[in-house]
Amino acid sequence: MLRALPPSCGPVRLVAVDGHAGSGKTTFAAALAGELGGVPVLHLDDLASHDAFFDWTQRLTDQVLTPLAHGRTARYAPYDWHRAAFPREPGATKTLPPAPVVLIEGVGAGRRALRPWLACVLWVDMAARDAWRRGRERDGEDLAEFWERWTGAETAHFAEDPSHSSANYLVRQGELGFQVRTGPAGDR
Template structure:
């Protein structure tokens, strides 16, 4: 993880002075966990969770909120904050700060979408089959959210069919082990 963090810090800025790094993959593939580990390796890099910008009614229509509340201010060299959606209350409640930093992570399904890619320094994909990721998510969330997962799976499938991220990822990470996949950018050196 330290080698990947050093590599990301060395990239050219992609969004104003920031190296914007996306962690994308299917829901339940380990994006949040991996982004947290990477943020720690980066010395506490800010992480924008796309679940905070999505809503029940608009699970994938958060691009404009991300642009206006996060990307444009960072591109202008300013710290910012964004609204946070409360999934229990069903509306936006509160905000999350995004300090200006050398590297800022965005994580969530669709983080590497077409509208965001021009501002990315790196796209990381969590490699886990959709059905395995869904099973993991359902186990995590319990039977009370089974209907949500069924609807989510349809929406996610439609999203990736129309706007795939995986082909644009320079780095892939095994969603089970959390290890950077062989043959991708950021792979740890095997030399002594």
């Protein structure tokens, strides 16, 4: 279904995997990338930072979207969450080729500013409180303070720029793995 979509970013079909932190976006994106033959995945955690959880749109546009739109390989410096800094060393960049399908996963991947570049939005459908509980269990007590800051920022982000209602497909994780069905935007 995704390969049949028209290109949305130059020659690329850019597919967003959005949802609450802890909902399973990274796991789903990895499974989907594998099902699609190993397509590239951009993790928005590489562009966000401790100081700017959601202030990465310009960096994404400059370092990733513009090169892909011109059929060129994107190069970006991934944020180091342990050092709380972007790398300064030469060669500390990641590359993202202009493949026919590229996945972009992370909270806010389906945001309003990115939708003109996107072929479709997949929303990993899980209640925020359940997703956040899973994320806290995954990350442990060492990151409890981070999660307090994060949940407030994520709540504010989705209040201002909800992407769930723009999703073409909803993804749910169950006993049999992930199930995908048409989402709110796909019903129009």
